[in-house]
Amino acid sequence: MGTSSQTIAERIQKRMDDLTRAERQLALSVLENYPASGLGPLASLAKSANVSVPTVARMVQKLGYKGYPDFQADLREELSAIAKGPIAKHETWAGAAPSEHILNRFTEAVIDNIRTTMAHIDPVAFDDACALVADRSRHLYIVGGRVTHTLAEYLFLHMQVIRPNLTHVQSTSNTWPHYLLNAGEGDVFVVFDVRRYENNTLKLAELARERGAKIVLFTDQWRSPVHRMADICLTSQIIVPSAWDSATTTMLLVESMISAIQTLTWDSTRDRMEELEELFDKTKLFRKFT
Amino acid sequence: MGTSSQTIAERIQKRMDDLTRAERQLALSVLENYPASGLGPLASLAKSANVSVPTVARMVQKLGYKGYPDFQADLREELSAIAKGPIAKHETWAGAAPSEHILNRFTEAVIDNIRTTMAHIDPVAFDDACALVADRSRHLYIVGGRVTHTLAEYLFLHMQVIRPNLTHVQSTSNTWPHYLLNAGEGDVFVVFDVRRYENNTLKLAELARERGAKIVLFTDQWRSPVHRMADICLTSQIIVPSAWDSATTTMLLVESMISAIQTLTWDSTRDRMEELEELFDKTKLFRKFT
DNA sequence: ACAATTGTGAAAAGAATATCACAGGGCGTC
DNA sequence: GACGCCCTGTGATATTCTTTTCACAATTGT
Missing domain, CATH: 3.40.50.10490 (Glucose-6-phosphate isomerase like protein; domain 1)
Incomplete structure (x- = not known):
């Protein structure tokens, strides 16, 4: 799952259109405090995104995961990949663009x-x-x-x-x-x-x-x-x-x-x-x- | 718990001397892949550090946490603080006014x-x-x-x-x-x-x-x-x-x-x-x- | 050899998760 | 404006996974 080159955040962004209102609300909440919010228990995530528990469960499966723990594992993998690399800094605002943009x-x-x-x-x-x-x-x-x-x-x-x-x-x-x-x-x-x-x-x-x-x-x-x-x-x-x-x-x-x-x-x-x-x-x- | 100004990594470093051999081995493993490894299940952490499950349980309590989930919560909190980036440090913008203004x-x-x-x-x-x-x-x-x-x-x-x-x-x-x-x-x-x-x-x-x-x-x-x-x-x-x-x-x-x-x-x-x-x-x- | 440390295996308690049926509401359609 | 579809939340439940804690054996260092 975590083998793909793109980050989970990107993957969520990409599929944003397929998502329904509550799911989008959830996705945004995940991205807002990324990746920490996704590493807590499912119930806390649901609460902080103001959606119901089943909505979270439904979405992670929609994203192609076997379940929430599977999703978390992927997140952790990505997190450790980031941490290994050169210290990722927040020197640019639009991270996807060069700093001269x-x-x-x-x-x-x-x-x-x-x-x-x-x-x-x-x-x-x-x-x-x-x-x-x-x-x-x-x-x-x-x-x-x-x-x-x-x-x-x-x-x-x-x-x-x-x-x-x-x-x-x-x-x-x-x-x-x-x-x-x-x-x-x-x-x-x-x-x-x-x-x-x-x-x-x-x-x-x-x-x-x-x-x-x-x-x-x-x-x-x-x-x-x-x-x-x-x-x-x-x-x-x-x-x-x-x-x-x-x-x-x-x-x-x-x-x-x-x-x-x-x-x-x-x-x-x-x-x-x-x-x-x-x-x-x-x-x-x-x-x-x- | 997460209120102290120092990171969890620092806190662990500090108490390194109080720890026993297996605990030190565990601590080093946690720091090696920080903070991702601490966010997984207790058993995986134990395995990746080559220590037993009770050792992990014992240590987090030694560090002052109520249990492993409590420790994880603190880690997540720290993670989201880091992700907020450098500007989060700016406590108050209008220096002449209190921060609740x-x-x-x-x-x-x-x-x-x-x-x-x-x-x-x-x-x-x-x-x-x-x-x-x-x-x-x-x-x-x-x-x-x-x-x-x-x-x-x-x-x-x-x-x-x-x-x-x-x-x-x-x-x-x-x-x-x-x-x-x-x-x-x-x-x-x-x-x-x-x-x-x-x-x-x-x-x-x-x-x-x-x-x-x-x-x-x-x-x-x-x-x-x-x-x-x-x-x-x-x-x-x-x-x-x-x-x-x-x-x-x-x-x-x-x-x-x-x-x-x-x-x-x-x-x-x-x-x-x-x-x-x-x-x-x-x-x-x-x-x-x- | 003794004391402290650590691992084993297991069992029990506790959480978290997955899933279901159902109800309410928004929204589009006719 | 009424009907029906789809999305969503609620509450309950079964299931699975984690965590905690045993007692006891093995190991290590002194």
Whole structure:
């Protein structure tokens, strides 16, 4: 069984299409903590993959093994083969690709961005920002620019579920002055501005400031001029081997913020989410499985 | 048991002097093929070390374990810690915050997602996908759903700079059938579909498929049903400590793809980018400094 | 020769595994 | 919207494999 040149992980990958939903879920769980999870008792594997015991038994036979112990034996064989060879290191991210492959270089750069971003962030400022954005008594305006409006909308979509009373403004559109008419003292603007910094965004921030609104700014390490207007400034590192900048780190911050706010306001959010679920079910917009 | 900082191998080494001859022989055998040999049945270990079964049983208890299964559990735990790789060492990302702070927990999860995503990705498929998306002779349709349309648009915005002949389609809108009218043989659809998978997206993919278009799918580890229609399937891990899934890893893949394509087509892209720069200068949409 | 160590063989206790029948649910089909 | 198929989980059971622990003999080293 273990004689074939490909690893068990590869073999599972290959047959992924033949597998059913629960089996795929199981396969992914095996691959996720590979190979350790497959070396424990069948029952623990089933539990950690959230599938039933028979599903595991059925699958290993589907994969061509006589039984679970047979499968484990193969895993152990592979493990000892790996250990014998030169110390297998995790120096590349996409193991199947050479380290110069763009996937590895890019991922490397992004991880680096995340590292430095997190090293410089002020958790207190972050928490304050979350509190501001979560505050239902303030109207929430989310502002993005030419590229960053995608991030803005991502935040908007989730905040929409969490709380009422919010607006998505696109600074590059010529409709934004209308929104400002209603904005006032105590409202909150979440502004996204990374280079190249946009004049419209700056103007919008200035006006919001004049009207006594709070401003939370997502920007890059060079800091948009909006930072002079901002009450809280969350900066991310965005350099990657590309002609453009990376939005991934900012996305990570945004998602962290969503998660933090969702925790903060869980009691009231839950109800809204459940209602939303029901609505989705009714409209049959989504499918449940497969 | 597995809480101590030292590995089991080290612990055995340390106590080597306390061991008797047969036990030492056993210990050496365990270390020789570490950790695979310890993960098999007790009897096989005894045999491969040329000691008796009771010797093994006696020794693991001497090492402080309740029994052989307990010893194995510890080994597995260590194995999975090793497999996690070098970055697992990074206990906290945002050093200024405690490790339980959402910033750290979330970042940890995302890094984990990135690692498993990269471990499972097929670089050849990725390159093929890039080539398809870069091919100017094919019309490019980019399709997103309720949440994923933000990612779709992000890709669209950048591809717009790189090449002509592309369309952004939102599967949740009711205008998408119009776009399909023009789609045909050889065109390319980039489809985003993560759970909860959307019926509209599936239908759209089916129709595109029927018309002989190529489909590149961005999805999550549970794989949207669209994968049956897709020529290339790029999956990302999206689990985070939140009520929602994370788009960060998918964003990373998208940006990697943009970067790869930009490199592929640099000669023709440069001109387009320069033209764009000029246009932006003229419209004074952006500011040059500060 | 004595004491400690180790192996033998066996038996009992304990786990883990394989398998079954059945029920519930999703999904496609008509 | 109803029917039926396929997948999946539950719970129970039989079976097989492991582990644990005996008592006792063999071996080794001192």
